[in-house]
Amino acid sequence: MRDKAKNMSILIPFFSATGNTKKVANVIKKKLDDSNISVTMLDITSYSRREEDIFINQYDAVIFGFPIYSMRAPRVCREWLETLDGKGMKCSVFFTYGGFGKDPAHYFMKELLEKQNFELISTAEFLGAHTFNRSGWKAVVNRPNESDFKIARDYTMKTMERFLGNDLNKLGEFEKPIYKKSQFDQAEKYRFSLIRQLPTRNLKNCSMCGLCEKLCPVNAMDASIGTANNRCIACFRCIANCPEGILHTNDISGSWNKKLETHRMTQEEVESLESKIYL
Structure with a gap:
């Protein structure tokens, strides 16, 4: 794979408020670095960074990284994605979550990225200490750990095979949620209850x-x-x-x-x- 990938340029935009998503993004970057693939990290957690113009089409592919808040990527991330035009670019998405409410994040993200003219070829989900542990919960306190990072490295290589065209299989369909988007919008408000x-x-x-x-x-x-x-x-x-x-x-x-x-x-x-x- 190294010879075919050495001229590739990968962008990894990620949102990471408490560090979980950044940890996984760093593991992915290290695996790509080891394969001599050019990687650019883009931390979009800060408001000012999301306001900057992103020339996404200078890259060959994108790996997005988001946490899951109330069963979807955070609204600020979804709104940022709506400013992008993938122009047919291949991409992948990984999520971090605190052990609960991970579905239907994959379904809605695939729908959104396809609307923005991206070709989603893989996704992944990784355990990470729940945000509300800082207020007293005890959800997957010590994650992500090495078991998660091992899967992240595997995810990276399998995703690269699809970016390179070595694996021509298509990402399967995710189960359509039984609730409307408006109901998930209400669930976002419940996050604060x-x-x-x-x-x-x-x-x-x-x-x-x-x-x-x-x-x-x-x-x-x-x-x-x-x-x-x-x-x-x-x-x-x-x-x-x-x-x-x-x-x-x-x-x-x-x-x-x-x-x-x-x-x-x-x-x-x-x-x-x-x-x-x-x-």
């Missing part, structure tokens, strides 16, 4: 570095008052990157067992979930 206190801080211990405001993907954090406004998407990037570790939401640890009961899963079953490739 447990988080009654948006990210905020104890002013007495704050160095006023302003990093929380700078990093917020949707310009929701106001460093001067130390709290986010209702534009917040509960990605918790501010909490994950606070140097003093003083940003927080309300404690939702009491809802963890209820979450397990709702999904009819045990803690052990959640921890044993495996990452997966779709071809």
